Every structure is written in structure tokens, then in C-alpha cells.
Amino acid sequence: MSNITRVLFALLCVIVIACGGGGPGDPGGGSGGVGPFSSIRLEAVLDGTTIVIDPTNVFVGEKVKFKLTAIDGGVVGNPRITLNINNWSMTGTPGGSLASNGLYSGSPTASVSTGTASASFEGLTFTSSVRVVQPQAVITGKIRLTTGQGVSKLQIQALDASANVVATGLSGADGMIRMSLPTTATKFNVDFSIADPTLIYYIRQFAYNGKDYSPGVSGCVAPLPTLTN
Structure with missing residues (x-):
């Protein structure tokens, strides 16, 4: 690299x-916080860091931690916490393996297909596409x-x-x-x-870079700098 x-x-x-506006929060289940919990979201970070990445762009050999985070309405300040989830699973063949605690180990070679990581909390299922790239x-x-x-x-x-x-x-x-x-x-x-x-x-x-672009206008796309390997 x-x-x-x-x-x-x-x-x-x-x-x-x-x-519009926000709806009611999801009920709390004591999974790492007090609850009730709201704004639950799935995140993928490089293992051992706080760097959020796109799980469809996992580089070969990387370890990525999938997690569910939520705003804890039962704590002063309503902090965002990581829920204790141990029911992660993978479908498809993205290259690599996913442990039940959310730790994903990317394969040493790029995958030719995409998989789906999923976990559930309080009756809700959260999913994310996963792919290993070179x-x-x-x-x-x-x-x-x-x-x-x-x-x-x-x-x-x-x-x-x-x-x-x-x-x-x-x-x-x-x-x-x-x-x-x-x-x-x-x-x-x-x-x-x-x-x-x-x-x-x-x-x-x-x-x-100081210019406006609109995807709704044909051909109105932004230039990239020259790229090299």
C-alpha cells in the first residue's frame, strides 16, 4: 500500500x-446503557481505532469492527453509546469472516461479490453491505x-x-x-x-473546491485530480 x-x-x-421531524425513540433494553435509546445507527470502524470507514471499501487484510450506537435518553446529556450486541451475522460471500461480536476480518484478496452484515436490537434489524477491495x-x-x-x-x-x-x-x-x-x-x-x-x-x-455542482443537471460533475497507483 x-x-x-x-x-x-x-x-x-x-x-x-x-x-418534518424526528419520531419517538426505540425502547431501551439495558444493552450497555440506561435507555430509552433513540437514533440507533450501524457504524463500521477500523479495529482498535475510532476511524469510521465505508464497509463496502474494506481493504484487503483489514480488521473492521461493526457496532450499533444509540443516544441514551436515560443519562444526563443524552450521550451516544455503543450497544452491547453479540448477534452479528453475515450472509453472502464478501471475502473474510464476521464474528458474533461484530469483528470482521477481511480476506487477503479482493472479493468478487458483496455480503451483508446484520445485527438486531429490540426487535429491529440493522444491515450493511460488505465488500473487500484491493x-x-x-x-x-x-x-x-x-x-x-x-x-x-x-x-x-x-x-x-x-x-x-x-x-x-x-x-x-x-x-x-x-x-x-x-x-x-x-x-x-x-x-x-x-x-x-x-x-x-x-x-x-x-x-x-469552491464550486457548486448539481447531480440533477446532466454532465454537472466535479473533476478529480490526476490519480496514480
């Missing part, structure tokens, strides 16, 4: 309109609203010169993204259609 090109970028998602050029950055809040589940689409999608990556719970893409990628776009449904914002454009 010594020859990986790392490109840092920052995306600013423009809030167009806010609507890192080529790597981009890292953060997707955030104009308020500074990170945006999860936004998909970055890397495009080649013919506008073909050659790689994709998802932003994590804190808005951070790390993805591998081939050196043939020259531009990128943002897909808002699979954004975190708990967000109360409607987003339709993004800013990058």
Missing part, C-alpha cells in the same frame, strides 16, 4: 429546505451540511472519461468517506437518493 495515492477532499452539501488510488474526506453536521449514507460515484461509474463509496455515520478507485477515474458525482432517511434535510447540490 506504499504506492497508494491519497487524495483529500471535502464536500459541502447545500441545505435547500428543512421539513486499494488503488484512495480518496478520503468528509461530507457535511453547511451547518457542519456530517452526512451519512451519501454515495460518491467515481466516473471515467466516458461517464461510466467505475467505483462507489458511502459516507459513514460521521460523514467521513474513504474509498478506492482506479486511476481511470477523472470525475465524481454524489448520489443523494440513498441518504440517511433520518435526516430532515432535502439536499440537491454539493460544493467542492
Whole structure:
């Protein structure tokens, strides 16, 4: 991995309109906190760190810890805590193995298919796609609203010169993204259609390097710097 090109970028998602509001929290079950719990989300972090990653861009040989976190309404300050979950399982063949405590060990070679990691809490099931990739050029950055809040589940689409999608990556719970893409990628776009449904914002454009882009306008995509292995 010594020859990986790392490109840092920052995306600013423009809030167009806010609507709706949050629903009631999920009941607490004593799984690592007091409860009741709300805003439960699935996160994937590099094992032994707090670095949130995209589980569809697990690099070969990496160890990743899947976890469920929630806001604990029974504690002063309503902190976000990690729930004690030991029922993680995997379907499909993403390359690697997933332990019941959420520790995923990526295979030493890239996978040709995608699997699904899942866990349940208080009758709710949380899932995430998983895939092991061979890192080529790597981009890292953060997707955030104009308020500074990170945006999860936004998909970055890397495009080649013919506008073909050659790689994709998802932003994590804190808005951070790390993805591998081939050196043939020259531009990128943002897909808002699979954004975190708990967000109360409607987003339709993004800013990058001081310029605005709108996925709704044909050909309005952002350029990538030249990439090398």
C-alpha cells in the first residue's frame, strides 16, 4: 500500500429546505446503557481505532469492527453509546469472516461479490453491505451540511472519461468517506437518493473546491485530480 495515492477532499452539501421531524425513540433494553435509546445507527470502524470507514471499501487484510450506537435518553446529556450486541451475522460471500461480536476480518484478496452484515436490537434489524477491495488510488474526506453536521449514507460515484461509474463509496455515520478507485477515474458525482432517511434535510447540490455542482443537471460533475497507483 506504499504506492497508494491519497487524495483529500471535502464536500459541502447545500441545505435547500428543512421539513418534518424526528419520531419517538426505540425502547431501551439495558444493552450497555440506561435507555430509552433513540437514533440507533450501524457504524463500521477500523479495529482498535475510532476511524469510521465505508464497509463496502474494506481493504484487503483489514480488521473492521461493526457496532450499533444509540443516544441514551436515560443519562444526563443524552450521550451516544455503543450497544452491547453479540448477534452479528453475515450472509453472502464478501471475502473474510464476521464474528458474533461484530469483528470482521477481511480476506487477503479482493472479493468478487458483496455480503451483508446484520445485527438486531429490540426487535429491529440493522444491515450493511460488505465488500473487500484491493486499494488503488484512495480518496478520503468528509461530507457535511453547511451547518457542519456530517452526512451519512451519501454515495460518491467515481466516473471515467466516458461517464461510466467505475467505483462507489458511502459516507459513514460521521460523514467521513474513504474509498478506492482506479486511476481511470477523472470525475465524481454524489448520489443523494440513498441518504440517511433520518435526516430532515432535502439536499440537491454539493460544493467542492469552491464550486457548486448539481447531480440533477446532466454532465454537472466535479473533476478529480490526476490519480496514480
